[in-house]
Amino acid sequence: MAGNTLESVSQDVRALFNKGLGAMERGNLDYAITTFFACLEKEPSLIDVRKYLYVAEVKKYKAGKSGGLVNTLSTVMGTPFMIQALIHIERGAPMKALKILEKILRDAPLNIHFVMLYCRAAEAADMTELAVQTLATAREYFSTNAAFLTKLGHLYMNVSRPTEARGCFEEVHKLKPGDGAVLRDLKNAMATESMTKDWDKATPDASGFQKVRKDSKVAAINEMESKAVRSESDTDALIEDTKAKIQREPGNVNFRRALANHYITQKLFDEAITTLQQAQELRGSADPELDANIGSTVLKKFDYQIAQLGNSNSSAVDKLREQRNEFLFNDIQQRVNKYPNDLTLRYELGVAYCDRGMYNEAIQQFQLSQRNPRWHIKSLYYLGLSFKAKKQYDLALDQFERAASELVAMDNTKKDIFYEMGLIKEAMDDPAGAVEYFKQIYQVDISFKDVAKRVEQGYSK
Secondary structure: OOOEOHHHOOHHHHHHHHHHHHHHHOOOHHHHHHHHHHHHHHOOOEHHHHHHHHHHHHHHHHHOOOOHHHHHHHHHHHHHHHHHHHHHHHOOOHHHHHHHHHHHHOOOOOOHHHHHHHHHHHHHOOOHHHHHHHHHHHHHHHOOOHHHHHHHHHHHHHOOOHHHHHHHHHHHHHHOOOOHHHHHHHHHHHHHHHHHHHHHHHOOOOHHHHHHHHHHHHHHHHHHHHOOOOOHHHHHHHHHHHHHHHHHOOOOHHHHHHHHHHHHHOOOHHHHHHHHHHHHHHHOOOOHHHHHHHHHHHHHHHHHHHHHHOOOOHHHHHHHHHHHHHHHHHHHHHHHHHOOOOHHHHHHHHHHHHHOOOHHHHHHHHHHHOOOOOOHHHHHHHHHHHHHHOOOHHHHHHHHHHHHHOOOOOOHHHHHHHHHHHHHHHHOOOHHHHHHHHHHHHOOOOOOOOHHHHHHHHHHO
């Protein structure tokens, strides 16, 4: 089955996809990934969603700095799922295989075995372009893997992109200079590329060849969009392509969102803000995602200006930081007033109040935001911090205990909670109680903050 496009699905699915894009832009990759999965539950054949889902997974994986051991373990754990996927492919049910593989790619998007089998399933589902985009996104991580580059080269040939294929086969030829099959692939790609160029020159008006050129351009644009890291020329080309799309469909808000994202990549923040404001006007109604995008773009502009100054002008940097903080605070307040039922905004406003020492106001916001499962634990944590700052230690302990009881693993959040509980016990003149909390951290992470020092001091007493 061929993949559907976003233009062909319901408004609800497009709105969900846009939420995922907005979250991805803000760096909230977990939410973006969850949202893209929700889109695929509603519309399993959406290639665009799968493209962005994979890019988000790779970015998250890279930010986590996971190593080769993770991939080795994931192969062991994922083997049963790979077998299931293979069975589905063999039985002519590649969409089921894609669904299984996407679940294991979520934690190991650069596992070569998962990636290659995913591409096989995509081809079987008549989604060759998805296979191309997936490998193109992962290419920088497998730049010396001859089998990977060969597969990508063959896929490029299958979608009539001989120039990109030639680039792959040239890299493989460097890795395997004496391999006759590689040399044949390279010659075939070069010959096809040469013929395509000759056709372009000889018959510029022939409709058949124009379609080839058009399809090739669209494919090239798709690859640029799928790259985790784009060159400046890539982004310039995407800007021009998106502007052309807006001219053809001036009422399409998604194109303006995309254009704004490209502007941000090029540090053209004013142009991005103007584009988002135009999208806001087109919507003609409240759009929380657009409001959030405008706010985050202004903050990025501040951050860029501060980074450009560096240490050269401390007074100017301090002034910009003050303006940034003031804008952030006012922007969140305005959006909470506009969207009072948005519990994510309530949480963000609570954090802003906390940062300003406005603990009563913060408590009010966190008492609301804890109803959102996504922010439940964090809201309890900040409630504890707020009560602690007000020296209401019994109330603070209640909040921290609630949060800790809902966390099974001793992750960083639970360590922070136990650490704060230890500090509260110290403030309540209960050093033995404090050490018990510090010990629980000490047993799993001796390097966390200063728990080693605090536990060892407890033993010395």
